[in-house]
Amino acid sequence: MIAFIFRRLLTLIPLLLAITMLVFILMSLAPGDFLTPVKAQRDVPAELIQAIETEFGLDRPWYVQYYKWLGNVLQGNLGHSWAYKLPVSDLIGQRLWATFLLSLSAFVFSWIIAIPLGVLAAVYKDSIFDRVSAGLAYTALSIPEFFLALLLVFFAAQTGLFPLGGATSIDYDYLSFGGQVLDRAHHLILPTLALGIGSIASIMRIMRANFLDTIRAGFVATARAKGLRERVVMFKHVLRNAINPLISAFGFTFSGLLSGALMVEIVLQYPGLGQLMYQSILREDQFVVLASVMLGCIMLVVGNLLADVLLAWSDPRIRLENKK
Amino acid sequence: MDRRLFQRVRLRPPMIALAIVVFFFVGCGQGEKVERPEPVVHPIPQDALVVDFPAGVFGGHITETVAGDIGTLNPLINESVGGSVVIGRILDSLTTLDSETGEVIPNLAKSWDISEDNLEYTFHLRKGVHWSDGHPFTAEDVVFTWQTFFAKKRDPDTGAVLTGEDGRPLYRYNSRATFGQQINGQEPTFEKLDDYTVRFTTPEVYAPFLLFGGGVDILPKHILGEAYGDGTLLDQWSVETAINEPWKIVGLNMFVLEAYRAGERMVFGRNPNYWKVNLEGQRLPYVDRIITKIVQDANSSNVAFAQGLTDFESIGPDNVAWVRRGAERFDYTVLDMGPSSTTNFVWFNLNPGENSEGKPFVPPYKLEWFSDKRFRQAVSYGINREGIIRGVFFNRADILHGYVSPKRKFWYNDAIRKYSYAPEKSRALFEEMGFEYRGGVLFDREGRQVEFSLMTNSNNGLRVEMATVFKENMATLGIEVELQFLDFNTIVTKISDSFDYEACMLGLGGGAPDPYAGKDILMSGGRMHFWHPQQTTPATQWEARIDQLMLEVGRHTDVELRKKYFNEVQVILAEQQPLIFLVSAKDFVGYQNRWQNIQPSALGGLTWNLESLWPEVNE
Numbered sequence: 001m002i003a004f005i006f007r008r009l010l011t012l013i014p015l016l017l018a019i020t021m022l023v024f025i026l027m028s029l030a031p032g033d034f035l036t037p038v039k040a041q042r043d044v045p046a047e048l049i050q051a052i053e054t055e056f057g058l059d060r061p062w063y064v065q066y067y068k069w070l071g072n073v074l075q076g077n078l079g080h081s082w083a084y085k086l087p088v089s090d091l092i093g094q095r096l097w098a099t100f101l102l103s104l105s106a107f108v109f110s111w112i113i114a115i116p117l118g119v120l121a122a123v124y125k126d127s128i129f130d131r132v133s134a135g136l137a138y139t140a141l142s143i144p145e146f147f148l149a150l151l152l153v154f155f156a157a158q159t160g161l162f163p164l165g166g167a168t169s170i171d172y173d174y175l176s177f178g179g180q181v182l183d184r185a186h187h188l189i190l191p192t193l194a195l196g197i198g199s200i201a202s203i204m205r206i207m208r209a210n211f212l213d214t215i216r217a218g219f220v221a222t223a224r225a226k227g228l229r230e231r232v233v234m235f236k237h238v239l240r241n242a243i244n245p246l247i248s249a250f251g252f253t254f255s256g257l258l259s260g261a262l263m264v265e266i267v268l269q270y271p272g273l274g275q276l277m278y279q280s281i282l283r284e285d286q287f288v289v290l291a292s293v294m295l296g297c298i299m300l301v302v303g304n305l306l307a308d309v310l311l312a313w314s315d316p317r318i319r320l321e322n323k324k
Numbered sequence: 325m326d327r328r329l330f331q332r333v334r335l336r337p338p339m340i341a342l343a344i345v346v347f348f349f350v351g352c353g354q355g356e357k358v359e360r361p362e363p364v365v366h367p368i369p370q371d372a373l374v375v376d377f378p379a380g381v382f383g384g385h386i387t388e389t390v391a392g393d394i395g396t397l398n399p400l401i402n403e404s405v406g407g408s409v410v411i412g413r414i415l416d417s418l419t420t421l422d423s424e425t426g427e428v429i430p431n432l433a434k435s436w437d438i439s440e441d442n443l444e445y446t447f448h449l450r451k452g453v454h455w456s457d458g459h460p461f462t463a464e465d466v467v468f469t470w471q472t473f474f475a476k477k478r479d480p481d482t483g484a485v486l487t488g489e490d491g492r493p494l495y496r497y498n499s500r501a502t503f504g505q506q507i508n509g510q511e512p513t514f515e516k517l518d519d520y521t522v523r524f525t526t527p528e529v530y531a532p533f534l535l536f537g538g539g540v541d542i543l544p545k546h547i548l549g550e551a552y553g554d555g556t557l558l559d560q561w562s563v564e565t566a567i568n569e570p571w572k573i574v575g576l577n578m579f580v581l582e583a584y585r586a587g588e589r590m591v592f593g594r595n596p597n598y599w600k601v602n603l604e605g606q607r608l609p610y611v612d613r614i615i616t617k618i619v620q621d622a623n624s625s626n627v628a629f630a631q632g633l634t635d636f637e638s639i640g641p642d643n644v645a646w647v648r649r650g651a652e653r654f655d656y657t658v659l660d661m662g663p664s665s666t667t668n669f670v671w672f673n674l675n676p677g678e679n680s681e682g683k684p685f686v687p688p689y690k691l692e693w694f695s696d697k698r699f700r701q702a703v704s705y706g707i708n709r710e711g712i713i714r715g716v717f718f719n720r721a722d723i724l725h726g727y728v729s730p731k732r733k734f735w736y737n738d739a740i741r742k743y744s745y746a747p748e749k750s751r752a753l754f755e756e757m758g759f760e761y762r763g764g765v766l767f768d769r770e771g772r773q774v775e776f777s778l779m780t781n782s783n784n785g786l787r788v789e790m791a792t793v794f795k796e797n798m799a800t801l802g803i804e805v806e807l808q809f810l811d812f813n814t815i816v817t818k819i820s821d822s823f824d825y826e827a828c829m830l831g832l833g834g835g836a837p838d839p840y841a842g843k844d845i846l847m848s849g850g851r852m853h854f855w856h857p858q859q860t861t862p863a864t865q866w867e868a869r870i871d872q873l874m875l876e877v878g879r880h881t882d883v884e885l886r887k888k889y890f891n892e893v894q895v896i897l898a899e900q901q902p903l904i905f906l907v908s909a910k911d912f913v914g915y916q917n918r919w920q921n922i923q924p925s926a927l928g929g930l931t932w933n934l935e936s937l938w939p940e941v942n943e
Contacts, residue, residue, distance in 0.1 A: 030813075031811060031813045031814040031817050032811075032813025032814065032816060032817050033813075036812075036813045036816045036817065037812070037813070037816070038403060039816055039820050039851075040812070040816045040820075041403075043500070043504065043841060043844070044500060044504075045500065045502075045503030045504050046503075046851045046858075047502075047503040048498055048499070048500055048502065048503045048504075051495070051498040052498065055498070083395045083404075084395050084396060084562065084563055085395070085396050085398070085401060085558065085559060085562050086562050086563060086564055090564060091563075094563075094564075094567065094586050095586065095587070157627065157631075164624070164628070165619070165624075166588045166589070166617070167585075167588060168585065168588065170387075170589065170591075170615050173583055173591075269587075269619070269620065269624075271585065271586055271587030271588045272587075275587055276587070279393075284813075
């Protein structure tokens with residue numbers, strides 16, 4: 001197992017090298033650079049622009065910049081954000097909590113709702129409930145997240161029930177601890193809905209399909225023949241076997257946490273990593289973009305790894321080690 | 325692996341999730357909280373400035389929005405609008421501008437003397453003023469601020485000043501001021517005469533010094549002195565400081581930063597040591613707090629105001645109609661502030677150079693058209709500016725005749741050539757140039773069809789529409805215009821680096837209110853001399869004349885003389901039309917009616933007298 005994890009993590013190295021190099025090339029091909037908007041302002045002295053260009057190394061070709069950046073990263077220094085004059089790691093640290101909280105709540109929300117719904121839809125296959133839930137699931141799947149977010153903004157503006165953006169209220173710092181938790185939760189509701197509803201639909205459909213597959217398995221017939229009650233058959237025997245594929249889905253969800261939140265954060269003005277990433281790309285704040293891309297890439301690999309490991313752990317039929 | 329253990333755990337994922345969620349809340353809620361040190365509050369300074377507004381009631385807070393997040397609070401490196409708003413509330417300067425007349429008036433300096441030869445400026449500081457943390461404000465702080473601009477890089481062993489390839493010294497802290505405060509490449513000198521007197525000497529007579537030099541934000545030596553010494557000055561007052569230790573950002577202006585949440589909002593509290601008082605001698609400002617929310621999108625920000633959620637708001641010309649509708653219901657007022665200081669214009673690329681492959685930037689025959697002033701005048705006559713105002717701005721804009729917006733009443737010259745819509749004059753000018761019409765299409769002397777491309781930035785909706793009107797107007801003149809809507813960065817690269825374009829439509833925002841601030845645009849060597857930047861020697865006679873006049877504008881302190889020179893600059897620009905001006909959108913502002921002492925001014929907007937504003941509480 002350890003050897004397997006180690007091997008997987010080793011593949012990260014060439015992957016990260018290739019991806020960061022690609023980002024460097026793409027950013028050097030994109031018109032302008034970080035200083036371009038500054039150049040368009042009327043009262044910036046030409047000497048200052050030149051001085052900053054030399055300081056940032058923007059006057060060198062991309063491979064020289066890449067080489068320098070790589071050297072710094074190997075020493076554990078992700079570089080400074082040009083826009084914020086801060087180490088990139090600090091900057092990302094500031095925002096990571098908010099995004100993680102949002103992703104986690106969307107994750108918990110969607111799984112808690114999707115799994116029972118999927119099971120019910122399978123148990124009562126072809127009933128009215130199954131049909132309606134299928135219809136709703138297809139609708140939810142076909143609404144893009146950003147559009148759903150826009151609808152929610154409209155809803156919040158019309159009713160005034162929910163805050164329009166942000167992660168905390170004005171008086172947050174003066175609230176008691178309980179009040180702070182409630183305040184954050186209040187601000188999380190809309191982003192969670194926007195992010196979670198799509199995945200409820202897909203997880204629910206997967207759950208239903210797995211459950212139906214398992215119901216037809218031989219051991220279910222055996223259990224029924226033993227005279228077990230239907231409830232025990234369904235929830236003890238079928239459910240446990242049907243949930244396995246979802247464990248690998250969990251890994252994929254983990255890898256999608258960061259990218260999924262991006263759109264929703266921008267539309268709902270939620271101050272997380274996605275918003276920071278988006279602004280950095282617009283501003284061509286190179287090192288922040290690079291660090292964000294690397295983070296996304298690492299999460300993808302680790303998510304897949306997690307899925308494999310969890311699956312091996314829960315399903316005795318799967319062995320990760322090479323057979324001798 | 326113990327599979328049973330895992331199964332037991334697996335049965336309760338919701339509980340684990342719940343535990344994790346609570347853990348995250350805790351993580352977010354409790355940063356390491358360091359107690360904010362209690363500032364020392366000093367009595368009202370002996371030289372306190374008395375503000376001439378009726379006394380009001382203390383208390384209450386302002387809620388408002390700002391368009392962008394801040395990048396830093398360090399005035400030396402700030403480039404963002406959000407940052408300027410925040411810094412402008414915390415830091416203050418020796419002189420400031422009268423928001424009504426545009427004159428330079430005393431601020432932290434209570435008065436100043438200018439020597440006979442107009443080279444020495446002696447500022448007398450207000451006595452008894454303290455920084456927001458209670459430390460006394462003296463001439464040391466002023467001298468320190470200017471030292472940071474011009475500190476040189478030195479060889480660590482010999483102490484000799486290091487120089488760059490061009491022989492000019494290298495600076496330790498490159499900031500806008502480092503180069504912007506130099507006068508024709510030379511640094512002004514400064515010295516402390518006593519605790520409350522500072523003297524500046526400019527290397528040559530330099531009229532805008534009171535405004536540009538006096539307008540510098542003064543930095544606290546007792547806070548930043550150490551960072552200045554160890555080389556970390558530009559890393560100070562970052563957003564990290566704003567989040568964790570906002571009280572370290574001390575200032576002399578009416579507010580201090582109380583809290584900042586990245587991407588969300590800033591909270592300002594009153595500066596307990598502020599040096600302005602009301603007519604009854606009470607220390608201002610009236611409000612306890614300002615809550616500034618960061619809202620990226622101007623439309624959302626206008627929505628928030630229209631629902632009564634914010635107190636002050638600037639409203640775009642395209643939103644003003646529907647914002648007005650709610651004025652009665654939510655008890656607010658929307659004001660038309662007249663033309664804004666932003667200008668929109670078109671210019672032709674007059675750069676005769678060629679790229680590294682020897683290809684001219686502009687095809688030579690087109691350059692010949694563009695370089696003829698009659699061509700530019702004809703185009704200017706052919707633009708239906710009223711049509712743009714009606715069709716694009718719904719009458720919420722004004723015609724712009726020249727370089728100076730009529731908003732800058734003091735410098736505006738009305739006696740310049742104006743180009744009212746007159747296509748017949750355009751045709752006459754084209755015919756005078758030897759061009760001819762064949763079936764409504766314009767051909768030049770060599771029989772080439774007259775056509776050019778015009779680029780503008782695609783993310784500015786109003787400008788895209790203006791360009792479309794321009795294309796139609798030119799079609800009426802028999803000229804075919806190809807529109808290119810490009811990314812803003814691409815445009816900037818084209819106009820400042822690669823020069824491969826024919827015509828461009830852009831706009832410029834305010835800028836400092838002194839005409840000399842436009843030297844980079846107007847003088848032929850300037851970086852922003854759009855139509856042909858960074859010329860080594862003026863390419864045309866009229867550009868040479870403008871260069872001369874602008875030098876005079878900078879060199880004289882007699883206002884009438886300066887005005888005379890600058891009037892001539894405007895006359896030349898109007899005659900030559902290197903920049904063909906279009907329209908200037910109007911400014912609209914809104915405020916909730918409960919605010920008292922509101923006295924909007926064209927230059928200062930709604931909140932120039934922020935310290936005197938107070939809310940009436942209706943029960």
